[in-house]
Amino acid sequence: MSLWNYLLPPSNASAQGRAIDDLLVYIHLLMLVLFVGWLAYFLYTVFRFRQSSNPKADHVGARGHVSTYAEIGVAVVEVVLLLGFAVPLWAKAVDEFPIKKGDPKTDPIEIQIMGQQFAWNAHYAGLDGKWGKQDIKDASANNPFGLVPSDADAKDDVTCLREPFLIPVNRDIICRISSMDVIHSFKLPRMRVTQDAIPGLTIPVHFTPVEKGDYMVICAQLCGNLHSTMKGEYKVVSQEEFETWYSAKSKAGGAGASFE
Ligand SMILES: [Cu+2]
Structure with a gap:
């Protein structure tokens, strides 16, 4: 170095x-x-x-x-x-937000991002392409997105709770950012993305990763005692690798698996 x-x-x-x-x-x-x-x-x-x-x-x-x-x-x-x-x-x-044209191979990938003291969580619609119902009454530390367990559309939703999330290289990515407790800031240094995560608001950002690899999400807003440990991981992988991971995770019960 x-x-x-x-x-x-x-x-x-x-x-x-x-x-x-x-x-x-x-x-x-x-x-x-x-x-x-x-x-x-x-x-x-x-x-x-x-x-x-x-x-x-x-x-x-x-x-x-x-x-x-x-x-x-x-x-x-x-x-x-x-x-x-x-x-x-x-x-x-x-x-200039990327627009959905109806082609699942090239459409932007939408991810909900939820900041939580002191971790990052990600949520995808799953293979059916439909977001599961979300209700504040169901939200908890283990269900940060408040997915309704009985909702059919939620069954195949993909959630990455305090674990790495994957995105494909050279695809437009839209992250909708929020927080379930205090104000955090979703920062992807290598993507040049920084956006405050504010409770009660959902703020979208978009970017297009052009390099495969393992990357880090950090919190760029002092948010409590363990702010400095608030790191997340995401991987930029090939389209095929993403699809394999996505369908396996979606079929495995997706969001349902994280309700316990
Ligand atoms: Cu934070």
Whole structure:
């Protein structure tokens, strides 16, 4: 591991991550220019206005316009970063949601994500493609999604409670994020996804993984004593591997198996 590995974020593994990384680089470049510029200016003033050459204070102050131009320059770059990059990127993230076209091989995969002190849970509709009925009265630590045990559609739902969930590579993934207790934050560093998980709200995010592998979900919001242990795992696998896992888990009773 070189020093860069410690300084840079983990490498991007999603189709959307590159634009976010680019924006981060531009912001850091601006910060670098400001840091070097202000530091040079500070050192210059310490030297230029030292006491020995300025025994009396000057009450008029700066007479030139350089500082005004510098301020305008910085403001212009900030406006370009905000309106030229950040706003379009955010608009794309919230507006261009992948759409279902009715093909189970290419349709986006929808997953409910439930934050829970101190773990992450995932819920898929199962092989029938229908979400099981959910009721707050049935929700508990062992049934974080509140699936109704008697509901037929819930029988084949897939739930991954405090265990790794799988997603196929190069497919659009939609995660609908919520929390059953306090505010958490669903963060997939390698996918460049971060979204607060808020009790009572379900907030969707989407991404497209482009690299197979084992990845980590972390909680990016201080949520209690064991916040630092609130890690989850997910695996990005081939389409075939995903289908095998999904159908086995769905047929095994899916959600029903986790009610005990
Ligand atoms: Cu948390």
